Amino acid sequence: MDLLVGQLFTGLSTGSILLLAALGLSLTFGQMGVINMAHGEFIMAGCYTAYVTQQVVGDAGVSLLIALPVGFLVGGAMGLVLEWLLVRHLYQRPLDTLLVTFGVGLVLQQVARDVFGAPAVNVTVPEFLRGGVDLLGTAVPKTRLFILALAVVAVTVVALVLRFTAAGRRIRAVVGNRDLAETAGISSRAVDAGTFFIGSGLAGVAGVALTLIGSTSPTTGQSYLVDAFLVVVAGGMGRIKGAVVAAVALGTFQAVFETYSTASLAKVGVFVVIVVFLQLRPQGLFTLRTRSLA
């Protein structure tokens, strides 16, 4: 029983981390179709934002609360610049986008190395997130609960914005039919830039959260990139609901596999599961139903 609860929670926790890393990507990749290989480096930028904020502010709790919105702005601003300088010229060319953003990612890693040094740095966990709480007999670290809650909040906000706000309607309209959106008076350029800003900002938020459970190095973001893409693809492109289910499922798979083997074998296991799944259901978990393609 304890083992099961422990594993379920580990799965949920791993899933929520994956989800945070993938949420922004579900906008930029899932909705807009941009393969942004520098997304991981935006996460990394969020990590260093948390680090720098703590150096400046001192108090771990206050700095965490400041770093979350600042991380959003830092990630968002980087995304905006990338979109404006490069991505917007490559919208119909996915392979070029992939190569260019991969290069940008490497450059950003080098910049981080030059500024912060190659060795990993650590962010102090605030007092109120130290230790664990007892959940059905299992000790659960508070940091993991915090990340879980943050993921739930972030997903809910994104889903509500997409569903119920004017900005969300515009994003869905441009994604659905760009020409029609333009002739309905919507500036698709502005919507592209805005969507990329939000998606990249969410990467920054994920980065801030990740400093609570691990140290930060220039390659921190990279390690989350593949998993994040997997979550978006397996969930069904652009479907937030799908990303949630896929992230939790992957997290749980990984946790269970890990119990019976090693972490790297677990990773292989997850890959195999996804490959088989996508063979059976190439469109992902969830798809949109419509009558016309327009």
Added chain:
Amino acid sequence: MLRLRNLTCGYGRTPVVHGVDLEVGADEVVAVMGHNGAGKTTLLRAVVGLIPVMSGSIELDGEAVNRRPANKRVKAGMAYVPQGQQCFAHLTAGENLRLVADGRKSGKALIDAQLDLFPALRPLLGRQAGLLSGGQRQQLAIARALITEPRLLILDEPTEGIQPNVVAEIESTIVDLAGRGGLSVLLVEQHLGFALQAASRFAVLRSGRVASTGGTGAGAVERVREAMAI
């Protein structure tokens, strides 16, 4: 209102429409006819800004709008109802309308006015637009265009592929709208009877060139038929 001068446009480097001159005056309805593939849709896409102009010019109220993006031309008073009952399929019918009304001062009233014009849409607002029938989607598309309060309405075969009783409804709505004043209409239409009834002037396109133009008075039917025959 709208003036096309020697307009050439197409896809990639291949021109499809060659040197078209056409004028739509204030409160006027002009019908453009022609066989499949004559370049009617291509002409309209250039007018609204979805494909670039290769040479010539598009003037709205005497001002060249060639280089303005499509969304800016909407703000200048153009509204476009594309061929094929296009709508935002993943949005509900209501969202299709609200999307355009967002940010307008009297957005709610504008939506209401369109729903009075197309009462059949009222019970469908919560339904995903991609699941509506062709006729319903066409009404939705016209309503969406009207919310932008256009001075020039550009319609691409509004009755194509729609069952006869709905066609009659859409036709009479278009005639009514044009009769209200303050709205010019550029209408691409294959259905000769409706086109000549609604419009005061016509132009026939053949292989991307204007083969014939004139008033829709006596003898127009024969002239159009002659111009369309190859």
